[in-house]
Amino acid sequence: MPYSQISVEPPCRPLSPVALRRTVGAERSVSAFPAKEILPEAQTFASERRTVVAGADLVSEFDACSSLFIVIDGWFALKRILEDGRQQILDFVLPGGVIGDPSGRTRVMSYSVTALTDSAVAVIPQSRLPELFRKSPATAMALMQSAHDALSHAYDSLTDVGRRSAREAVASFLLRMDRRIRNAVGARADGSVEFPLTQENVGDALGLTAVHICRTLRALSKEGVVTACRKGLDVADPERLADIAGAEPDWDEEDAPRYAVA
Amino acid sequence: MPYSQISVEPPCRPLSPVALRRTVGAERSVSAFPAKEILPEAQTFASERRTVVAGADLVSEFDACSSLFIVIDGWFALKRILEDGRQQILDFVLPGGVIGDPSGRTRVMSYSVTALTDSAVAVIPQSRLPELFRKSPATAMALMQSAHDALSHAYDSLTDVGRRSAREAVASFLLRMDRRIRNAVGARADGSVEFPLTQENVGDALGLTAVHICRTLRALSKEGVVTACRKGLDVADPERLADIAGAEPDWDEEDAPRYAVA
DNA sequence: CGACTACTTGATGAATTTCAAGCCATGTGG
DNA sequence: CCACATGGCTTGAAATTCATCAAGTAGTCG
Numbered sequence: 001m002p003y004s005q006i007s008v009e010p011p012c013r014p015l016s017p018v019a020l021r022r023t024v025g026a027e028r029s030v031s032a033f034p035a036k037e038i039l040p041e042a043q044t045f046a047s048e049r050r051t052v053v054a055g056a057d058l059v060s061e062f063d064a065c066s067s068l069f070i071v072i073d074g075w076f077a078l079k080r081i082l083e084d085g086r087q088q089i090l091d092f093v094l095p096g097g098v099i100g101d102p103s104g105r106t107r108v109m110s111y112s113v114t115a116l117t118d119s120a121v122a123v124i125p126q127s128r129l130p131e132l133f134r135k136s137p138a139t140a141m142a143l144m145q146s147a148h149d150a151l152s153h154a155y156d157s158l159t160d161v162g163r164r165s166a167r168e169a170v171a172s173f174l175l176r177m178d179r180r181i182r183n184a185v186g187a188r189a190d191g192s193v194e195f196p197l198t199q200e201n202v203g204d205a206l207g208l209t210a211v212h213i214c215r216t217l218r219a220l221s222k223e224g225v226v227t228a229c230r231k232g233l234d235v236a237d238p239e240r241l242a243d244i245a246g247a248e249p250d251w252d253e254e255d256a257p258r259y260a261v262a
Numbered sequence: 263m264p265y266s267q268i269s270v271e272p273p274c275r276p277l278s279p280v281a282l283r284r285t286v287g288a289e290r291s292v293s294a295f296p297a298k299e300i301l302p303e304a305q306t307f308a309s310e311r312r313t314v315v316a317g318a319d320l321v322s323e324f325d326a327c328s329s330l331f332i333v334i335d336g337w338f339a340l341k342r343i344l345e346d347g348r349q350q351i352l353d354f355v356l357p358g359g360v361i362g363d364p365s366g367r368t369r370v371m372s373y374s375v376t377a378l379t380d381s382a383v384a385v386i387p388q389s390r391l392p393e394l395f396r397k398s399p400a401t402a403m404a405l406m407q408s409a410h411d412a413l414s415h416a417y418d419s420l421t422d423v424g425r426r427s428a429r430e431a432v433a434s435f436l437l438r439m440d441r442r443i444r445n446a447v448g449a450r451a452d453g454s455v456e457f458p459l460t461q462e463n464v465g466d467a468l469g470l471t472a473v474h475i476c477r478t479l480r481a482l483s484k485e486g487v488v489t490a491c492r493k494g495l496d497v498a499d500p501e502r503l504a505d506i507a508g509a510e511p512d513w514d515e516e517d518a519p520r521y522a523v524a
Numbered sequence: 525c526g527a528c529t530a531c532t533t534g535a536t537g538a539a540t541t542t543c544a545a546g547c548c549a550t551g552t553g554g
Numbered sequence: 555c556c557a558c559a560t561g562g563c564t565t566g567a568a569a570t571t572c573a574t575c576a577a578g579t580a581g582t583c584g
Contacts, residue, residue, distance in 0.1 A: 103406040144365040154416035162469025207424025
């Protein structure tokens with residue numbers, strides 16, 4: 001049963017039929033064509049391989065950039081920084097992911113690309129894109145799909161940030177990341193996945209403060225739903241996490257919904 | 263001087279050099295290749311023309327969709343609806359814009375596409391995409407650029423929703439929309455542009471309530487910066503609007519920063 | 525004229541930020 | 555091997571932004 005019927009009351013607006021179906025936890029946003037499969041093909045067109053140490057920028061906002069990058073190893077964050085220091089992470093890029101504009105326009109970057117871990121990328125000059133499109137339509141198609149996946153991630157984030165509470169947003173975010181990480185690099189022996197993000201990173205992705213991420217994460221882990229720190233991400237109760245992400249008004253645990261003192 | 267140096271104090275985190283430059287009001291996100299130019303070319307591959315009345319869905323979330331649409335006339339909103347009725351508008355599509363997945367995967371839609379005005383679209387079956395790509399590389403390129411523009415819009419919105427206050431977000435949003443509308447359909451005789459969005463639409467795009475949009479809009483119009491209602495959008499003071507969007511700590515008007523009584 | 529939709533305004537309260545402090549692990553140089 | 559710095563995490567209390575609830579106005583359309 002892909003989308004079970006759930007009936008809830010509409011506190012804000014009348015519900016359209018579609019609103020009654022599940023919006024979180026479904027497999028809609030998963031790439032049917034894992035980005036990592038384009039690696040071997042596309043690397044044929046790479047001009048060089050570049051390594052980036054954790055914390056360094058591969059490209060900075062306002063730089064002109066005439067390359068496309070394919071992540072071989074490591075994690076990146078695309079982020080925008082406001083004048084007063086606030087920052088918004090637009091997306092994370094995992095191994096196999098693509099960075100840059102595959103439509104081939106050399107343009108000023110509207111975000112910086114920061115390595116979260118020591119990383120390596122293949123560099124494809126945009127000048128070789130026409131050739132790539134001619135010689136390997138499959139790769140071209142993969143690039144377009146990867147661009148469309150990026151759009152899906154952005155829409156997912158926008159929904160989390162705009163219309164979900166902190167608790168819901170964190171749950172939804174961890175669920176999405178868990179899926180993406182499994183797709184990109186697979187799970188570890190104990191079932192958990194690598195997760196090199198700090199609480200500040202998560203906050204910057206969700207438009208929340210690191211302090212509030214901490215409290216929310218603490219609550220979720222105390223309920224035995226999920227644990228997430230730089231050691232790794234471990235979704236103990238996927239069903240319940242999806243429930244929370246969807247919007248879960250009532251509780252079957254003993255804890256109160258507020259952040260109780262230990 | 264494309265990006266003037268501005269010095270402000272860092273209330274949250276130390277500033278990187280890039281953070282000192284302007285992030286709002288720059289022309290970065292404007293398509294160098296206005297989407298409306300792809301219309302004549304692409305329509306050659308259309309199988310039909312479809313009209314949609316205001317309020318109706320062109321496609322609904324969870325529908326399978328095997329077409330690409332090019333908007334001939336009218337406005338659309340891409341939106342996601344949560345189980346309890348909350349909704350998030352992901353993007354608006356103006357005349358000349360493209361709706362659907364140009365990578366050609368027939369997939370379940372992850373959002374609905376609602377007409378905000380009486381509208382008309384050209385329908386291109388995804389089955390004809392391979393042919394289109396072969397016969398008209400220019401159109402294919404335009405489709406990809408339009409996809410990339412959509413990503414830019416999503417990233418802009420994400421930054422507004424995640425890291426800007428309501429006041430800043432509304433200012434930034436109106437600035438962006440003004441640019442997009444001028445590009446897509448041009449300005450009216452008096453310098454204003456058409457703007458068929460309700461305050462609820464704006465709220466759903468920015469993750470705020472219609473009530474709060476009302477107050478914010480009211481404040482901005484009382485300051486003589488901008489007026490926006492369904493009659494039209496009129497940016498009276500673009501510079502100041504950009505300042506507000508960027509983050510503007512102090513005031514040169516007599517009004518207090520709170521919503522003063524009339 | 526009544527119904528409807530979009531907009532307006534005020535009062536109250538809740539979710540989240542901000543400020544402040546402290547903890548724990550890890551690394552590093554004397 | 556200790557002293558000390560650093561980065562990431564944790565917790566509390568106060569302040570603020572924004573949502574919610576409630577009511578009312580103006581314009582439009584039948």
